[in-house]
Amino acid sequence: MNIEYIEAFMYVVHFKSIHQAADALFLSQPTVTARIKTLERELETELFERRGRGIVLTDKGRDFIPFAEQIIRTFQQGKKQLKKGNDREEIVIGANLITSQYFIPFALPLWKKDHLELRFKFISAPNDVLVNKLLRKEIDVAFMKEESHHALEQKALLDNSVRLVVKPGHPLENQSQVTAHKLAQEPLVFFECEAFDWNRVHKIFEVAKIEPRIEFQVGHLEVAKSLVQTGCGMGFLPYLCIKDELKTGELVEVDVSHLLQLTQHIYGTYYRPDVPFLWNDILSSVEKFNENGSLSRL
Structure with missing residues (x-):
């Protein structure tokens, strides 16, 4: 049984599409289809319909998922074990763009x-690339948006x-219950x-049937x-990008929680069930980041 056939199966399970699985694996659709068909012949059962x-x-395909995950995990662990002693152990960290800019420079030196x-x-x-790399065991842990996948722990x-x-000093500073019309x-x-649902x-503004006064649109x-x-x-x-400025008073938050609550988190994500080697260090660095904000404050 070829490990690549099992990986193809898990990618199709994840994406629910042979086309998307093929794109993620950098393969043609016929190649992915052929791998699935070969696996089905070896297992003597249909995995998809x-x-x-x-x-x-x-x-039967659903029943096979935990076994496929275990086979891939065992294979990766075997590869890692064989490399020990030949090279220094490598830890691969992935992050989306905003975490890369504001948290990773703080945490990596720690x-x-x-x-x-x-x-x-x-x-x-980006988030989708990180998911692919996690599933292919190319990353040990990633910092990313919430992702619903049975093989990933977040x-x-x-x-x-x-x-x-x-x-x-802005006119909205210290104002409470600001209306949409006032914001406009x-x-x-x-x-x-x-990264966000803007x-x-x-x-x-839509609900209030008014247009915002956008003077600058930047990326x-x-x-x-x-x-x-x-x-x-x-x-x-x-x-993440304004945390320090809010602490120092260089920026002031205007409370619009009565109009909008856009709560979002960055999730530490890894392939189940193995907790990453650095997990406790990651949790510790998050605590320090929340307390200090930047390397200059350490």
Whole structure:
């Protein structure tokens, strides 16, 4: 039984699509289909059945999932064991873009200080790429958005809620129960990226049947934050990028919880059931980050 056939099976299970599984594996659709068919012949049972234009797991296919996971896990553990003694052990950390920018530079030196014997490899990538790499055992632990997958374990680690912030002295500072109409009168620095559901921000104005006064629309967090800091407008920004500025008073949060609650977290994510070697160190670094905010405060 070829391990690549079992991996193809698990990718199709995850994506519920041969086409998407093929893209993630960098293979053609016919190749993935052939691997599934070969696996079915070896197991003497159908793992998937056609339903409309898609495919669904059969009962036998669903029963096979835990065994497929165990085979892949055992294979990876065997590879790792054989490498021991030849090279320094390598730990691979992945993170989405915002965590890469604001948390990883704080945490990596702490992890290295406590584990001089390890070599650290860091990968910054979008959420879907991180999921693929976790499933392929190319990453030990990833920091990413919430992802529903039976093979992945997640724990909320970092608060990354979206907050409305302004420069100190702004007309909205210290105002309570701000209305959507009042917000629409103020210039807005609008930052948008794939990591957040910004349609919910638009909903504030949609419900009130008004248009926000967007003066700047930017695709870079630091640019957006800088514009808010210089008084060019208010901005809805994720907490990780403004955490320090809120502590020092360089930015002020405007309470709009009565209009919008965009609670989001960054999750520590790993392949079940093995807890990553660094997990306790990761939890400790999160605590220190929440207390200190940046390396300069240590």
